[in-house]
Amino acid sequence: MTPTLDQLQAAFGRLLSAAEPPADGTARVVDYTAKGYHFDATVAPQQVVEAARLLDQIGFALDAITGVDWIAQNEMEVVYDFFHPSANLRVVVRTRIPREKPEVPTISEVFPGANWHERETHDFFGIRFSGHPDLSPLLLPEDADYHPLRKDFAA
């Protein structure tokens, strides 16, 4: 089964309108040549597992998970990248969380490969992935209590 952009648009449209409590998410097709991905969705933090499950069901593979520290807006962004092994599609799913309590549910139940990407994101940003089996440092030293990619990190 090869998904199309129209299917993605429809599926994410349903996902976003079903958000409980209602959240202002977006999902749109973007110009690949300009951005390097085909589809860009912003969902509420509690919807990332559902979004991952949706993409899993239509055959997407996990590319990477990472964060961005938007310190001026006092927010953290978690970015999930997916690629499709046969449909030649790239999808980005994002969510924003408050900087004081950066927490999103883990998607490692859906994509076991997310385990390491989330551990790395926890290392670098201190974003907690609730339900994650082991958030101990992966790349940083085992006793690291700092998060170097936070914009207020000072060595």
Added chain:
Amino acid sequence: MELLAETNHNETFVLNLGPQHPATHGVLRIKLTMDGEYITRAEPVCGYIHRMHEKMGENRSYAKFLPNTGRIDYLSAMHYTHAFVGAVERAMRIEMPRRAEFIRVITSELNRISSHLVWLGAFLLDLGGFTPLLYAFDDREKILDLLEAITGARLTYCYYRIGGLCNDVDDAFIKGAREFVAHMRPRLKMYRELVTENIILRKRLVGIGPISAEMCRKYGATGPVIRGSGVAYDVRRAEPYSVYPELDFEIPVFPEGDSMARYLVRMEELKQSLGIIEQALDKLPDGPVMAQVPRVVKPPAGDYCYAVEAARGRFMVRIVSDGGEIPYRVKLRSPSFSNLSLFEEASRGMMLPDALALLGSLDLVIPDIDR
């Protein structure tokens, strides 16, 4: 008198593989929980050579970060620099000169061959065969000499620049590249006769370390790993970049999913890369190798991705710009990281020597995992 001691058959023990062990090709440690000769759990411990490249990207300009990217996977520097300059060129909407694109393809494919030759030698060394390494490094030396003449470096190339190349190729390089292709074709036949058909190798690899296409998808494994599991996923086709769409080449796929399939994918890729180099040399147009690039690189605010097919799989750079001279965020998605992440699941229940063959067939570069 009892000759045998009473043993508890549920007992396991912990065995450390690495961080200094020849089979891990660098500073990777694997904590193995063993039930006799069998692995019940293999937990990779990473980070021994973590350098925080992504943080370095946030405190220097785009051009100054470029040399870092060639030092992540040091065997695949051309591809890694390509992804980074590609991301910046995409953000800045720079139109690349065609000659530069063809030279990028030629040098990238030469780099792929040299990387696969290091893998071939090191992998067979893991399996106890010493001789092939000497042949592989002999061939690789010719590529290093060719690339050194035009790039000034033998390994950590920084040849691609934002908007083109730092240097045009000369006639000696073109002649040398053609000679290398002619030299390498009969060598592939020699490798097949010397190594691929060797019964000892086949007994170590055939049916050992199966990885399914589904496992690759769930873990994001790419490159020869996913192609050895029967999925024709190659970034050069899936997200066409540079002038690859104009060149004729096949994506080698083997459906078995065992260590032998991954071996065969890489051996077949050597042949395909030679074909790509030959075509690109034939089509190489004249013209400049550098586009008009602003003196100060300030991509418009937003995020931009660029993925390439590196020797080990999908390498993607995501840059987030706030409109300034310095990247707001640089994310490096490296293939070895995802390819290793499936090792725990794939090695469960295997015998230790077979797991080492599996590890070798993943072709890991440790600095690429740790970044």
